[in-house]
Amino acid sequence: MPANLTPQYHEAERRFREAQSPAEKIACLEEMARVIPKHKGTEKMRADIKRRMSKLRNDAGKNGAKRSSGPTVDREGAGQVVMIGAPNAGKSALLRATTKATPEVADYPFTTRKPIPGMVRYQNVQVQLVDFPPVSEDFVEPWMAQIARNADAILWVVDLGSGDLLDDIELIRQTMEAWKIEPVTEALAPEAIDALPTGIVPLKMMLIGQKSDHPDSADNLDVLREIYGDTWPLLTVSADQEDNLDTFAQTLYDMLDVVRVYTKTPGKKPDLTAPYTLPRGSMVVDVAGMVHKDIAQQLKYARIWGTDKYDGQMVQRDYVVQDEDVLELHT
Template sequence: MPANLPPEYYEAESKYKKAVTPQEKVAALEKLISTIPKHKGTDKLRADFRKRLSKLRDESIKKKKSGKGDLYAVERQGAAQVALAGFANSGKSSLISVLTNAHPVVADFPMSTVMPLSGMMPFEDIQFQLVDLPPIGNESTDGWVSGILRGANVLMLVVDMEEDADVQTELLLDQLKGWNISPKPFIIAGNKSDLADNKRQEEFIGKYEALYPVVLSSALKKEGIGELRKAVFDSSRIIRVYSKEPGKKPDMDSPFTLPFGSNVLKLAEIIHKDFFKNLKYACIWGSGKFDGQRVQKDYILHDRDIV
């Protein structure tokens, strides 16, 4: 990284890391490039960012030109994509409205959700993309719904605890198996728990908690929402890693997210191609034996490490 970059650069870099949509990324990257002083020491950095900007613009144009086949596609954003699956009136839309800033059509009649709708769910210092889908069992939508479920990182099965949640869960699992959706992390969200019988809820938890995370919730009373957020993070199997330049404070506002089990070299690859090529070692604060410990590039990182 070139020295003597102005404070505006680091402010713009932080906004770029937080950008979610392609439009936000393009705008943030344009601003970031404009803050880099023009001299020999920054030529490589500017060229690299211009290449990224060109790629982002090309991807945006391709998406706009794509045909009907992409009508229901949901571009993955945030730390991980979580798709909600459930039957009519299970409360998926109400739940996603509480968990995110999205505003799906919430109604007490079946099939009020007809298109995929995504929103960003905050968890501490990162965000997850939640995708609300039409109810399972509708032949006109099941084709593309199964495609989104197949591509998601985590599946949240939403069941109505006021009804027979056991039957709903088994039917959902059977349907996913019938669609040949490969094994992936599941969360069972027992919605409307405020209206359900306590004994039946205890039996339900006892049956499934050894297999999947089970979280009882009430979108109406906003109960169990914090537990659901935590379950999404735990199920996504990712870690947060914070960057620190020598002699400066770490950037604790914009962590990098990596798959569980990633090493220092993987982080370097994400940050910048020059880091990846030239990396010899790194210093770790967090999971090391002591703060600032020098580690090799194959060192396995942990959640909340500072590098």
């Protein structure tokens, strides 16, 4: 009996032949199994697909158990925020819409194969946004955990048009648990961090509802707000329609909880286009250290210009700087 394979099957098979990672191959095989005609003529083909999926999953589990350094992402800008989500959640489209990065964007799963960074501009600073390969029930790239644990914040990106929205969120939650990441809404006090179980990393988190222009987005958004509205902050965006992307950029910056500080030399104006960014609560001596370690060691005092001080007020090394303060450092 002829197989009578559909164009959808041939397309999935083509992607399988081109796939490089086990996760991509598994996704393609799943698609092949879903679209292949179910009749006697395809029995052997369906059995072969199941066999190949089983072997790939077993191999992936064995390889995942082996520690591998994997790829890394050099930190840039005011801070690093990573995106995690299920296949086709819209992470790559969001990265493309908000940065100069050019990830591949397609309507099939596992388009992203490695971490892809881009820089999101907010006013006069830039935040590094990192796109991860998607997570699935069958496979998660083992190197993703370490990059996520070292980041400043994490975005749970979900597809507002997906019929599996809640399942996708639960999958992300379980992944965070496996990575020993404790999602938080605000920075924890030192004593709260010390109280966490050994190895657990607290990481600022926000839910990003992508594809807000989808016809089903309003109903799914109501469900999200009803279930998670009192637990997690939520922002809706549409990369395709460029909806709420300015707010998205500000959200990334706010999650970092940093301040911008400018420096100037006596008698000259400060360069307000390139601030130093430091964690909120940093002191004058911390700013001096970012300029040069010798200046920090020799610093006697600073003059400061800011919204709640008179111009040129003298402050000591341990003065806590505020956002957009201007410092004149004296050694």
